Amino acid sequence: MNNVVSALTARTQLGQILKRVSKNNERFLVERRGDPQVIIMSVKDYIDTIAPTPDWLKEIGTEAKRKGLNKLSMRQIDAEIAAARRDRRERLALTSPAK
Secondary structure, three states: OOOEEEHHHHHHOHHHHHHHHHHHOOOEEEEEOOEEEEEEOOHHHHHHHOOOOOHHHHHHHHHHHHHOHHHOOHHHHHHHHHHHHHHHHHHHHHHOOOO
């Protein structure tokens, strides 16, 4: 890793480091007394390298975009959830034995 900085430098130059991390996707290794302590990286970089999106979730996202569902408002999403729950309750009521 090319960007190795001391803890003191990281503390005094944190704003500049954060700007470089977010704009240039750079990573910084912060050392304390010569020992590596932490890595500073952007959230996007972290997600892409450490916790990538599973393929099944990417497929769901692609399908949602194709159907235009990615443009729903929170109110519309809540209404869809309420309708799905209502339908499920009705189906369960029809299949459960009468008392």
